[in-house]
Amino acid sequence: MTTPQTDFERRKQISVRGIAEVADVNEIKKTFNRHLHYTLVKDRNVATVRDYYFALAHTVKDHLVSRWIRTQQYYYETDPKRVYYLSLEFYMGRSLTNTMINVGIQSACDEALYQLGLNIEELEDVEEDAGLGNGGLGRLAACFLDSMATLGMAAYGYGIRYEYGIFAQKIINGEQQEEPDDWLRFGNPWEKDRPEYMIPINFYGHVEDTPTGKKWLNTQVVFALPYDSPVPGYGNNVVNTLRLWSAKSPIDFNLKFFNDGDYIQAVLDRNLAENISRVLYPNDNFFEGKELRLKQEYFMCAATLQDIIRRFKASKFGCRENIRFNFELLPEKVAIQLNDTHPSLAIPELMRILVDIEHLPWDVAWKITVATCAYTNHTVLPEALERWPTTMLESILPRHMQIIYQINHFHLEDVLKKWPGDMDRMRRMSLIEEDGGKRVNMAHLSIVGSHAVNGVARIHSEIIKKDLFKDFYELTPEKFQNKTNGITPRRWLLMCNPGLSDVISNRIGEEWIVHLDQLRQLKKFAKDSSFQTEVMKVKQENKLRLAELLEKDYGVKVNPASLFDIQVKRIHEYKRQLLNCLHIITLYNRIKKNPSAKFTPRTIMIGGKAAPGYYTAKKIIKLINFVGNVVNNDPIVGDKLKVIYLENYRVTLAEKIIPAADLSEQISTAGTEASGTGNMKFMLNGALTIGTLDGANVEMAEEMGNENIFIFGMTVDEVEALQRTGYNAYEYYEKNPELKQVIDQIQNGFFSPGNPDEFKDIADILLKYDRFYLLADYEAYIAMQDKVSQVYENQPKWLQMVIHNIASSGKFSSDRTIIEYGKDIWGVEPNYTKLPEPHESRDLQLG
Numbered sequence: 001m002t003t004p005q006t007d008f009e010r011r012k013q014i015s016v017r018g019i020a021e022v023a024d025v026n027e028i029k030k031t032f033n034r035h036l037h038y039t040l041v042k043d044r045n046v047a048t049v050r051d052y053y054f055a056l057a058h059t060v061k062d063h064l065v066s067r068w069i070r071t072q073q074y075y076y077e078t079d080p081k082r083v084y085y086l087s088l089e090f091y092m093g094r095s096l097t098n099t100m101i102n103v104g105i106q107s108a109c110d111e112a113l114y115q116l117g118l119n120i121e122e123l124e125d126v127e128e129d130a131g132l133g134n135g136g137l138g139r140l141a142a143c144f145l146d147s148m149a150t151l152g153m154a155a156y157g158y159g160i161r162y163e164y165g166i167f168a169q170k171i172i173n174g175e176q177q178e179e180p181d182d183w184l185r186f187g188n189p190w191e192k193d194r195p196e197y198m199i200p201i202n203f204y205g206h207v208e209d210t211p212t213g214k215k216w217l218n219t220q221v222v223f224a225l226p227y228d229s230p231v232p233g234y235g236n237n238v239v240n241t242l243r244l245w246s247a248k249s250p251i252d253f254n255l256k257f258f259n260d261g262d263y264i265q266a267v268l269d270r271n272l273a274e275n276i277s278r279v280l281y282p283n284d285n286f287f288e289g290k291e292l293r294l295k296q297e298y299f300m301c302a303a304t305l306q307d308i309i310r311r312f313k314a315s316k317f318g319c320r321e322n323i324r325f326n327f328e329l330l331p332e333k334v335a336i337q338l339n340d341t342h343p344s345l346a347i348p349e350l351m352r353i354l355v356d357i358e359h360l361p362w363d364v365a366w367k368i369t370v371a372t373c374a375y376t377n378h379t380v381l382p383e384a385l386e387r388w389p390t391t392m393l394e395s396i397l398p399r400h401m402q403i404i405y406q407i408n409h410f411h412l413e414d415v416l417k418k419w420p421g422d423m424d425r426m427r428r429m430s431l432i433e434e435d436g437g438k439r440v441n442m443a444h445l446s447i448v449g450s451h452a453v454n455g456v457a458r459i460h461s462e463i464i465k466k467d468l469f470k471d472f473y474e475l476t477p478e479k480f481q482n483k484t485n486g487i488t489p490r491r492w493l494l495m496c497n498p499g500l501s502d503v504i505s506n507r508i509g510e511e512w513i514v515h516l517d518q519l520r521q522l523k524k525f526a527k528d529s530s531f532q533t534e535v536m537k538v539k540q541e542n543k544l545r546l547a548e549l550l551e552k553d554y555g556v557k558v559n560p561a562s563l564f565d566i567q568v569k570r571i572h573e574y575k576r577q578l579l580n581c582l583h584i585i586t587l588y589n590r591i592k593k594n595p596s597a598k599f600t601p602r603t604i605m606i607g608g609k610a611a612p613g614y615y616t617a618k619k620i621i622k623l624i625n626f627v628g629n630v631v632n633n634d635p636i637v638g639d640k641l642k643v644i645y646l647e648n649y650r651v652t653l654a655e656k657i658i659p660a661a662d663l664s665e666q667i668s669t670a671g672t673e674a675s676g677t678g679n680m681k682f683m684l685n686g687a688l689t690i691g692t693l694d695g696a697n698v699e700m701a702e703e704m705g706n707e708n709i710f711i712f713g714m715t716v717d718e719v720e721a722l723q724r725t726g727y728n729a730y731e732y733y734e735k736n737p738e739l740k741q742v743i744d745q746i747q748n749g750f751f752s753p754g755n756p757d758e759f760k761d762i763a764d765i766l767l768k769y770d771r772f773y774l775l776a777d778y779e780a781y782i783a784m785q786d787k788v789s790q791v792y793e794n795q796p797k798w799l800q801m802v803i804h805n806i807a808s809s810g811k812f813s814s815d816r817t818i819i820e821y822g823k824d825i826w827g828v829e830p831n832y833t834k835l836p837e838p839h840e841s842r843d844l845q846l847g
């Protein structure tokens with residue numbers, strides 16, 4: 001096998017992506033040197049790799065600035081309907097390479113840095129991930145921003161600028177340890193603070209009835225300071241804005257102490273207010289009812305809504321209504337999308353602004369609010385649904401609690417009108433849950449306060465209507481929609497897999513970058529042996545490059561000719577990493593039992609973070625590592641089977657791993673994974689999927705045909721039937737000798753000789769308390785894995801399937817998803833206008 005090309009070498013030889021203009025290259029070199037000198041205050045003798053990274057980042061950012069100003073100017077002039085995407089998470093990853101690609105200066109930068117004798121890949125690796133997300137939900141928000149900019153929509157992302165993003169994961173003696181993610185330590189070259197748009201946010205206090213309405217008084221104030229980051233569209237000179245709020249103490253914070261003479265204490269206490277934006281809560285699909293988290297949610301909503309209304313009032317459209325401001329036109333000019341219920345306080349906050357501050361009548365305000373807001377549901381797992389205690393809301397947000405009661409009052413009137421006397425239904429549909437301490441069901445609030453409610457894959461949207469929100473669907477069926485998730489092909493193919501991008505573009509051109517459906521054209525090459533070879537070679541190179549990274553960074557040696565079997569995602573019982581682990585142990589036992597039998601070599605890689613407080617998820621990580629220790633050090637096993645735990649899985653690691661995968665593990669219990677987006681990334685990068693009929697897997701199978709995917713296990717209906725009849729794990733355990741052996745080994749300490757009881761609780765879960773029916777799917781999973789190995793041995797067949805996968809992945813572009821949101825929810829269409837290049841006319845200043 002030859003040494004793989006570096007991405008840099010590959011970039012240099014690419015013709016389809018255009019040759020760098022000499023003038024551009026010289027300009028970039030000049031700007032780069034200027035930044036090294038004036039911004040970083042370094043010369044080439046003392047500059048570090050980090051200095052070079054910052055010099056390049058500033059150079060690239062310079063190319064964005066006039067596009068950014070011009071785009072915002074264009075929005076002011078044309079005054080289109082604005083889309084506001086509210087999310088507590090934006091899992092952006094790195095910006096440098098993505099920006100160079102979207103702005104079309106990648107080859108010029110490559111050439112410039114090459115001429116300066118610098119290794120651009122080494123510089124790129126200095127950038128910290130913007131890890132302001134946990135997993136799929138946060139990464140979806142990031143993909144949506146890329147698509148909205150590429151589609152020319154006047155869109156804004158709004159969230160929190162966490163000082164600490166998702167923790168860094170270290171695996172020590174097989175266990176997860178968390179380290180704080182101090183991502184801003186060296187500064188963030190992409191953001192611009194905007195102190196002039198700082199906004200006061202109120203907490204606590206009490207409500208008074210006055211002749212002019214309700215007044216929220218004696219509050220504690222915290223300021224929201226905005227930081228803007230550019231969101232460049234691909235090749236259209238559009239640059240949208242991601243605005244993230246940071247908490248800032250007011251000057252007079254805790255002045256009481258100051259007056260008491262404790263000046264030092266008064267200064268130290270300023271941190272209390274600023275703690276609001278300190279850290280991302282590291283839970284994926286889990287509700288932890290912490291007061292600070294509630295403050296984060298309100299802080300983001302309140303700051304964002306003030307900003308939205310300020311911009312609406314300052315718009316040309318707004319200015320035309322010169323006498324009294326006409327808020328009834330708000331839904332014509334503004335769409336607010338709520339990414340799960342995390343930003344659902346936007347609903348009562350908008351009501352508070354319209355009723356208490358703008359003095360609109362309640363029903364007028366309510367019509368405006370519902371017509372403006374829309375809610376995306378991301379999970380059906382009960383432990384993930386937000387239910388805030390009314391006591392906590394009453395204390396922190398007393399006026400909002402009143403407003404929620406008022407919303408509930410009118411809502412329950414509607415329910416009673418439709419179902420007179422149906423008290424049970426009224427109890428079920430109330431925004432306030434009474435059993436076990438009064439709580440506000442934030443999903444119910446979101447549905448009632450929105451004109452559209454969507455699930456994120458077809459099967460998930462059906463479950464919502466039939467099950468989770470059945471009563472609400474019966475009340476307002478017209479609100480319920482599906483918007484199947486997608487991923488941006490810019491980051492998840494063009495950027496992370498330049499080799500495959502080239503092979504594709506050489507056959508069908510570059511249209512696919514903005515019209516992913518075009519990949520359909522590859523179908524005709526599925527059996528073309530020269531195309532198969534090209535695809536195979538790229539996969540080999542990507543596998544070799546990953547193997548080198550694993551050896552360099554983790555000191556593990558893998559066989560690049562083996563099948564790369566990969567499951568990377570947050571560790572959660574419903575995602576069933578344990579089922580994968582049962583397969584690993586089964587393969588190990590088979591090798592030990594019959595060492596000379598034919599075996600398809602596999603490298604099984606599992607990666608992902610567990611929430612720090614999630615005991616079972618952490619135990620699963622430990623089990624995988626301990627099993628890996630036994631398997632990897634058994635001389636009988638040799639090169640046939642390796643188990644690798646991929647430490648610190650995050651966006652940047654995903655970009656390196658996914659292009660090297662042969663097999664993608666998407667094995668959640670049917671009905672539990674709302675959509676998944678990891679599944680789509682693997683499909684687009686030429687991995688085959690072993691998966692259940694869950695989330696978007698269902699639609700993936702439909703697009704490519706069942707013959708091109710390894711579907712196994714229970715359907716949602718079968719899971720429900722099992723639930724009804726009662727699940728008895730022991731039946732499966734007793735019936736299947738291979739399974740029995742595996743469970744016994746976990747139970748009796750085979751993988752933890754130093755502590756035989758180490759994994760007893762895992763065995764207990766599997767046999768007694770398993771909510772996700774692992775043993776019920778075990779046999780079908782193992783059988784399908786055997787099929788995978790068999791097909792892998794037939795490479796032409798495998799490659800034909802791979803090409804069918806790539807060719808069928810067009811639907812899963814987030815461009816498609818966003819066009820649907822625009823059409824069915826926001827009332828916004830793509831704008832395919834290419835804005836002028838910065839040099840084409842004089843820069844305009846924004847008012």
Ligand SMILES: *Cc1c(COP(=O)(O)O)cnc(C)c1O
Nearest residue numbers: 135136569650651654676677678
């Ligand atoms: C895409 C992505 C996810 C979501 O993966 P799923 O398999 O859909 O859960 C999580 N984390 C990162 C870093 C991702 O890029």
